[in-house]
Structure formats: C-alpha cells, structure tokens
Amino acid sequence: xxxxxxxxxxxxxxxxxxxxxxDENEKVDVMNVAWGNICGMDKIALNLAPERKTLKNIRLxxxxxxxxxxxxxxxxxxxxxxxxxxxxxxxFERTGLHAVRSSRVDAPIIEEFPVTLECExxxxxxxxxxxxxxxxxxxxxxxxxxxxxxxxxxxxxxNAIMFDQFQNSYYTVGKKIADAxxxxxxxxxx
Amino acid sequence: xxxxxxxxxxxxxxxxxxxxxxDENEKVDVMNVAWGNICGMDKIALNLAPERKTLKNIRLxxxxxxxxxxxxxxxxxxxxxxxxxxxxxxxFERTGLHAVRSSRVDAPIIEEFPVTLECExxxxxxxxxxxxxxxxxxxxxxxxxxxxxxxxxxxxxxNAIMFDQFQNSYYTVGKKIADAxxxxxxxxxx
Numbered sequence: 169x170x171x172x173x174x175x176x177x178x179x180x181x182x183x184x185x186x187x188x189x190x191d192e193n194e195k196v197d198v199m200n201v202a203w204g205n206i207c208g209m210d211k212i213a214l215n216l217a218p219e220r221k222t223l224k225n226i227r228l229x230x231x232x233x234x235x236x237x238x239x240x241x242x243x244x245x246x247x248x249x250x251x252x253x254x255x256x257x258x259x260f261e262r263t264g265l266h267a268v269r270s271s272r273v274d275a276p277i278i279e280e281f282p283v284t285l286e287c288e289x290x291x292x293x294x295x296x297x298x299x300x301x302x303x304x305x306x307x308x309x310x311x312x313x314x315x316x317x318x319x320x321x322x323x324x325x326x327n328a329i330m331f332d333q334f335q336n337s338y339y340t341v342g343k344k345i346a347d348a349x350x351x352x353x354x355x356x357x358x
Numbered sequence: 359x360x361x362x363x364x365x366x367x368x369x370x371x372x373x374x375x376x377x378x379x380x381d382e383n384e385k386v387d388v389m390n391v392a393w394g395n396i397c398g399m400d401k402i403a404l405n406l407a408p409e410r411k412t413l414k415n416i417r418l419x420x421x422x423x424x425x426x427x428x429x430x431x432x433x434x435x436x437x438x439x440x441x442x443x444x445x446x447x448x449x450f451e452r453t454g455l456h457a458v459r460s461s462r463v464d465a466p467i468i469e470e471f472p473v474t475l476e477c478e479x480x481x482x483x484x485x486x487x488x489x490x491x492x493x494x495x496x497x498x499x500x501x502x503x504x505x506x507x508x509x510x511x512x513x514x515x516x517n518a519i520m521f522d523q524f525q526n527s528y529y530t531v532g533k534k535i536a537d538a539x540x541x542x543x544x545x546x547x548x
Contacts, residue, residue, distance in 0.1 A: 170467075170499045171509070177396040178475050178498040180426055180513055181371045181520050181531065205395040206367040206523070207405040208486050215397045236370055242535060247542030262545045277360075285368050296398050296480065296492065308368040309360045319361070321524040323370055329535065330371050330520070333396070334511040336539060340532030341371065345432060345519065348526040352437030355452045 177203075181330035181339065184237035184245050187214060188267065188276045189225035191253075196260045196267045196276045197221050200237070200249025202331040203298075210305050212285060215298040221253030223292075223299055230289045231273035232303060235281035239327040241265070242338055244280075272306045282311040283321055367393075371520035371529065374427035374435050377404060378457065378466045379415030381443075386450045386457045386466045387411050390427070390439025392521040393488075400495045402475060405488040411443035413482075413489055420479045421463035422493060425471030429517040431455070432528055434470075462496045472501040473511055 182202040189197050199222045204214040212234060216223050226232050237245035244263040251259045260267070267276035272286045287303030294300075308321075316322040329338045372392040379387050389412045397403040402424060406413050416422050427435035434453040443449045450457070457466035462476045477493030484490075498511075506512040519528045 169502045171502055171505065173498045173500055173509070173511070175400045175495045176475075176498045177399055177402075178426075178473060178495070178511065179373050179375070179394070179396045179402065179424075180473075180511075180516065180518050181373055182395060183369050183371055185369070203396050203398075204369070205372060205405075206369045206393050207403075207490070208393075208488050209367055210365045211486055212367075212369065213397075213403070213405075215395075215403075234369075236368075239535065243542045243544065245542070246536065246538055246540070247545040250539050250542060251546065262548045283368060283370075290486065296401055298398050300397070302486065305365045305368070308363045308366045310363055312359045312361055315361065316525075319363070321363070321368065321370075323522040323524060323527070323529055326370065328370050330531070331538065332513040332534070334513060335506075336537065337513070337534050338536045338538060338541070339513055339534050341520070342530030342532040344522070344527050344529050345429065346436065346528045348436055348521065348528060349440050350436070351528070352433045352435070352440060354433065355437040356441065358452045 177333050180332055182333060184329050184331050186235040186237050186245060186278060186281055187222055188233045188278055189222050190229055190275060191225050192228060197225055197253040198248045198260050198278060200245055212287060212303045212305055214301045216301060218299050226289060226301055229274045231275040232287050233270055233275045233277055234285040234287060235278050236283045236328050238282055239329055239340055241280055242329055282314045282326060284309050367523050370522055372523060374519050374521050376425040376427050376435060376468060376471055377412055378423045378468055379412050380419055380465060381415050382418060387415055387443040388438045388450050388468060390435055402477060402493045402495055404491045406491060408489050416479060416491055419464045421465040422477050423460060423465045423467055424475040425468050426473045426518050428472055429519055429530055431470055432519055472504045472516060474499050
C-alpha cells in the first residue's frame with residue numbers, strides 16, 4: 169500500500185559535502201552542503217542559499233574545495249552546517265580542524281577530511297531561489313589511508329557519512345554489494 | 359600523506375535514482391541516474407546526456423518520476439543504467455518490474471521501488487554539455503513498509519543503495535549515527 173506524503177525533498181542518500189573557502193582576509197570558512205552532486209565528468213554543482221558567507225567567498229576567490237565528511241568528524245560536519253560564518257567569526261576555529269592552502273586553487277583543504285575536490289568556479293547563477301555554483305574539478309586529493317592497492321579511493325575505507333533529509337539524520341555506509349555495469353547483465357541476454 | 363589523483367567525479371555517496379517516463383505510445387522507459395540531487399525544498403535536478411530516450415520523453419510529457427533504488431532490485435537498477443531505451447525496445451519489460459500511472463503527473467510509478475518523487479518539469483537547459491532537468495516535486499509516494507510510526511520515510515527501513523563512482527560499484531546503507539543539527543551542538547557553546 170502506497171501513501172502520499174506531499175511535496176518533500178525526498179532524495180536519499182545525500183552526500184555530506186564540506187565546502188571550504190577563504191574570505192578577503194584569507195580566513196577559512198567551511199559549510200556543510202547536502203544539495204550538491206557531480207554534474208559532469210569534471211564538474212560539481214552546489215545549491216546554496218543566497219546569503220551564505222561561502223557564496224561571498226566563492227565570488228571573491230573564484231575557487232572552493234569540497235571534502236567528503238567522514239564518520240570520525242560527524243560532530244564537526246554537523247556544526248559546520250548549523251553555525252553561520254556571517255555571525256560567528258571563529259566558526260572554523262571552534263572545530264579544531266586544520267586547513268592548508270591548496271596548491272591548485274585559491275581555497276583551503278581541511279586536512280582531517282580524507283578526500284577533497286579542488287575546484288575553480290565555472291558558473292554562478294540564480295535558479296529558483298537558490299544560487300547554483302558549478303565548479304570545475306581541477307584535482308582530487310586523498311589521504312593514502314583511503315586508497316586501495318591500485319591507488320583508487322576505496323569507499324569501504326572512506327567511512328563517509330550521508331545525510332537523510334527525511335528525518336534529519338546522518339547514516340554510515342554499509343557494504344559493497346555489486347559491481348555496476350555488471351550485476352544487471354543477465355537482463356541483457358534475454 | 360595526501361596523494362593527487364587528478365580530475366575525477368569524486369562525490370560519494372551518489373544516489374541511485376530511477377527516472378521513469380512515458381514515450382509517445384505510453385510505453386514505459388526507466389533509466390538510472392547517479393548525477394542528480396535535490397536543488398530546492400520542492401525541486402530536483404538531474405543531469406542527463408543529450409541523446410537519452412528519457413530526455414525525449416521528458417520533453418514530450420513535461421513530467422517524470424524519480425524512485426530510490428533498493429537493495430532487492432540492484433540487478434534491475436543496474437541494467438536500467440546500462441541498456442538504452444533508444445536501441446532496446448523492451449528494456450523495461452525485461453526487468454519484470456511493474457508500472458502504474460501516477461495520479462499527479464503524466465509519468466509511470468514503478469511499483470517495486472519503495473519511494474517515488476512525482477515531478478513536473480520546471481526547466482530544461484544545456485549546461486556544459488549535459489542537459490540539466492529541474493523538476494518540481496508535486497508529491498512523494500512511499501510504500502507503508504518504509505514508513506515509521508509517525509508516517510515519515512525511515513532510511514533504516516528503505517534499504518536504499520548508493521553508487522560509488524570511484525570504483526563503479528553499489529553500496530548499502532549502514533546505520534544511523536546521529537541526529538543532524540544536534541550532534542555538533544557542543545561547538546556552539548564554546
């Protein structure tokens with residue numbers, strides 16, 4: 169039996185994207201974005217409310233980084249999604265996380281997060297009340313500890329978290345169950 | 359030690375979105391989209407290659423549905439992401455899945471998937487080689503079995519799968535670890 173729940177932002181899972189920028193004083197700001205994803209082989213789209221400090225910084229520097237939040241830093245990730253850099257000047261410092269400058273783009277890399285996309289701005293536009301930022305992924309850097317023997321990121325080692333907007337909660341990743349482009353092959357032969 | 363991996367579509371997790379449409383003969387087509395997410399409280403964005411059958415159908419009907427793929431149907435979901443409705447006329451029928459017409463939009467609901475977003479087209483535009491479809495979420499319908507005692511979708515009951523583009527594989531969801539907007543509260547008090 170199906171129930172109608174009305175209009176809801178009902179996509180699951182959503183990633184927990186930590187978007188890091190510098191302001192005009194080279195001060196680090198980080199926010200938590202669930203409404204983003206890849207939108208091309210070398211592109212990422214983020215949907216941000218117009219008033220975000222992050223958006224001001226992105227316009228200023230034409231650059232940002234996006235890190236994947238992991239289970240060890242769920243508290244920090246959550247805080248960075250609730251506090252505002254517009255009103256809390258020491259927002260990033262409170263977390264105790266550490267930042268280094270990206271060598272590729274004018275934005276900080278948060279050292280504690282294991283995978284980081286270093287991005288230049290490709291486009292910023294208004295879209296139905298949100299500001300859509302599209303970034304060119306110039307480089308992905310990852311901690312060795314999350315790489316497999318072939319040097320690729322292993323989702324099993326990443327311990328990434330995901331956001332559940334149905335109930336406003338965070339989940340861990342389970343187990344790998346199948347190879348894509350293979351597990352459905354039986355239907356090809358029918 | 360951080361390693362540079364070059365430019366990669368390195369977001370994890372990505373959802374496994376089953377996008378269902380009718381063609382001009384009311385024939386059901388379903389494809390698997392990983393590059394999509396919510397982009398507003400009542401909006402969803404999908405990034406599609408220009409040649410997709412799904413895109414032709416969306417332009418024709420101004421409607422589509424998006425279902426969340428679950429673990430029980432990982433084979434079907436994978437097949438629907440590898441086969442093309444442009445060249446395989448019985449693509450949907452091969453899966454053995456069942457469709458019913460949405461009462462809200464001119465698009466089919468796949469009965470086996472537990473959560474479905476019923477969408478009208480808000481905008482279709484080219485963006486850096488991909489076609490970005492933005493839909494208005496008119497209604498979300500969900501199987502009773504994935505709802506909690508308050509009538510909300512429970513991610514723990516959903517058994518949704520997610521896509522790992524680093525290694526082209528599917529993962530299950532783990533466990534709930536925290537309430538969002540709460541778990542990071544300790545940093546607010548500092």
